[in-house]
Amino acid sequence: MATRSAAPNRWALLIVAATCMLVAACTDPPTGPRVESTGPAEHGACGMSGPTLAELAERRGKTIGTAYRSTFAETDPCYGIVAATEFNSLTTEIGTMMNTIEPAPGVFDFREADAVADVAARQHRDFQIHALIWDPLDQPQWAIVPPAIRALPPPQRHQLMTDTVTAILHRYAGRASTVTVVNEAFDQMGHLQPTAWWQTTRSDQYIFDAFRAARLADPHAQLFYNDHSAETHSDKSNAIYDMVKRLHDTTVDVDVDGTTESLPLIDGIGFQAHMLGGEGQQPSVPDMAANLQRFADLGLKIRFTELDVRIPVVNGTATAADLDRQRDVFRTMTTLCLDQPQCTGITLWGFTDKRSWITDYPDTFSGYGAATPLTTNYQRKPARDGIAEALQEN
Template identity: 75%
Template sequence: MAQLAKPRGKTIGTAYRSTYAQNDPCYREVALAEFDSLTTEIGTMMNTVQPEPGVFDFREADAVADLAAQHHKDFQIHSLIWDPLDQLQWEIVPSAIRAMAPDRRHQLMIDSITTVMKRYAGRASTVTVVNEAFDQVGHLQPNAWWDTTHNDEYIFDAFRAARLADPTAELYYNDHSAETNSDKSNAIYDLVKRLRDTTVEVDVNGQTVARPLIDGMGFQGHMLGGADQQPNISDIESNVQRFAALGVDVRFTELDVRVPVLNGVATVADLDRQRLVYNMMTQVCLNQPRCTGLTLWGFTDKRSWITDYPDSFSGYGAATPLTDDYRRKPAWKGIADALR
């Protein structure tokens, strides 16, 4: 897959967990053979990298970073600051951190970003600094990080800390359900514009330069592929273009396409519709000069967050381009056909 993308000036990546490869060598082999970018699926989320205040655990993030370096792959970091209020059972923000006084929690946020960014400075090309700050109608989520400032100041502080810690990394804001023009994407557009218009002085190769707080916008791309669920591509293209016009790069950062399943099995018709969605989303990126590429949120149904949380996606599954035994589905051909 990566070999097809490279001549088109794009990268094709995947979220990666080192623990999945421990008893499944196929997982590692396929990831290395087919993708040229590896993203920490969970390794840099707060509950993994800092399970207790001030106590860091870099084992998972280091494993992904080291694998990428050893095989000359691009390395990307996912979601330093995130608190999904609709999935509190995941405890992305550990309970001990959530219980801290707001001012202490805010400082922990700054210190955590600084520590992670400095550890992977020069290794991580791209970092999602803040993830999913808005609800579906464009209001800021009243999460554990918003609670430290009660406005979007915490987002600016997070990006400022990331930029100061590693001036060379590409810094992204990332969100779901923002691919089309909507109240949510309007609010995100306003945030990204203001982040882009705000600069901070940093040292680059011994020279002081002013750099904007943000470099890119990540559209997650968790799509639906059932009947009458195909995306409005012209709407996506116009929305992506307005972000690109701000001078930021864009990327589909968590692409998957879930389809209706019965006992885990999708129909031939739905798998073909899934193929079409993957093909169209790849084509959107190819048509947009500022789109750096695609990252799949897992590549095999054996290791997919969609199938890991069946209660969250009742009646849907089979979201990746490979079956649970690593056979290529029509979706794989959909991506490849677009890239050819």
Template identity: 40%
Template sequence: MLRRLITGAALLAAVLTTAGPASAADTPLRDLAEARGVYLGSAVTAGRLTGGYADVAGAQFGSLTPGNEMKWDSVEPTRGTHDWTGADRVVAFAEAHGQRVRGHTLVWHSQLPGWLTGGSWTAAQLRTLMTDHVTAEAGRYKGRIDHWDVVNEPLAEDGTLRPSLWGAALGESYIADAFRAARAADPAAKLYLNDYSTDAVGAKSDGMYALVKRLLAQGVPVDGVGFQAHLVLGQVPASLEANLRRFAELGVDVAITELDIRTTLPATAAKLAQQKADYASVLRACLAVTRCAGVTVWGFTDSDSWIPDFFPGQGAATPYDENLQPKPAYAGIAETLAPATPPTPGVCSVTYAVTSQWTGGFTAQVTLRNTGTTPLNGWTVRWTQPAGQRVTQAWNATVTQTAAEVTATHLAYNAALPAAGSTAFGFNGTWTGTNPPPDLTCTPGT
């Protein structure tokens, strides 16, 4: 996707004087993500990697994507003359901060240099120009890129091949050629297809699914599929997780590559709360799929978002506001990435109450509760009668007494207790002198 470049002096001053996130004392998002086996990344603008913007980018994200700096019109504005300044700056920053880099993008139908789109080329010439470009760029950063978006947005909305410069002249074969050139130039990098509006199961994602299957059958080195996820508030696809999973089952990795969630402005507290829930929902979908490599937000601050320029009246799409302060969406990401609470084995607790008492006799009730987070399968309650009491009759449990020691065990119908579930049994007994309550212990299991 095309991204907005921010150059205003007032904004630059704000960036340079902002201290960073209010929650800097918390565990960085990148560390939370790494602990869950995924990365959390952000697209960045090379010219802004200074001051507070750089502080947040370096501290919070484990992966960086150059927003524009690796696109063809940026790196080769004049044929045969390359300018790697912006791309080099992002890669160097990432390496200095222990971050991965997602290379974006080698072959795309947009942001192509004028000399290329304005030229008159045969199909063979165009194919050579493309593969030479892939070789030059991927080769320059060989061994330094984690993922390459090798081909970006190859499909039309109906799932067929987009009639782009590449598709119109070369057909689908250009995709395989680009991937093979990228593999030869940078063998260690993961190679991705990337597209938008493929997040849900539907015509376009079906087309992508079929395309990936065809490419894999041809031996094309497709390692992963990227889902851009430029979403609208409250519209996270219900089928997102299932869609990611079906691609993963083809044997490729998947990733959310350009996540933002836009809303109509102004962004009210209610809208920001919904956005928090939406970000969390996307993160959960990734965490639920074993081959989901990670999630990249398309710009972490609203001051660097492409949304307002392309969707007038909409914005507030990122986890940080324009002053680099974390929004509720930040908390939604952090809470979702927080270490999962391990299940607590079924544990029973017991309470004892005398419900009726008369001269020489009494009725008692024992209530059990499963205080764990997993089901309880069977239970035994034991106690010692403190004053010579004797059990004479019981119900809802098998109760035996030897001297002062009493044991009660479950029956078939009340052995299983779900998490937070409870059951009770009772008994009649005799007493003389006093009838103090016993201390009871409960043991799970059969």
């Protein structure tokens, strides 16, 4: 199981929805190439052929998505082709993280988030928002909470938090189906982490306030809490269970299409599912299934939100045995979602080893890599077959 999940601090650049027509070579001008077809890709186009994962998932009533950056597609047409065709859901990888969307107090930069939302809308894909309120204490160099915001006195920082949630939910109301409101609030022992947001209330009250602001801003969006290393029973997953139960038991009156309704503060729980694929490194499947079920029994939706499977590599190369184990893990996680009626689907945290946060941080993940279903040149690995096989099982 991974120790954590994240995405680096990179500023959004120009809005370019760079997806090309499904041909072997992209010849459209760089200002607006698009994929208009959602059918099977032409054989050989960016390594694609046959039914897409999106088609297979839709037959099972699930979404299968990927984290997405418009700036990658700007310079890499195949990134745009595969993302917009292979998947039926796109999630902002960095576009709605605070250091991208609000680099200074009250100063918003929506360009990257808008670019992802626009691609999703144009391709008739589900659009999801990732990690509004997050402060990864183990990766301070990412500066997810910008220094000027971190320096605010706690009461002002708390007000900024709720104002930020409100502004983002208002902007993407009717476009974002699912929003991760709070991300990674707990440590591995199940204690609340002393983040910049926890310091504003010195309790989990900040989490309740963030979800309340989100619910009031967009009653239609599915609101999720998200965390890593909680797929099995543990002190951490127990603490998360207690919190999300209380969030779900707490209601707020909202206006839903002209009618006042009392809705819970939370709709779902996201399990990041950054997995290990080395020999003997997989957690118990029955334990994972039972853990998912207890959250489902609360009435919560469930989603694997950042699935990848890192495996041992030497000079960037994995053995055939490790690639086969990786395939089995992807297939297992897909089956777990399919077998759980409350699971809405899966989001991969990247789909090509060319654009993987695992390989971007070799010091953090020393000796591991190759975590996605496609190679650096978009060829299918056994892992992609594992997902497809699970989706095609009766």
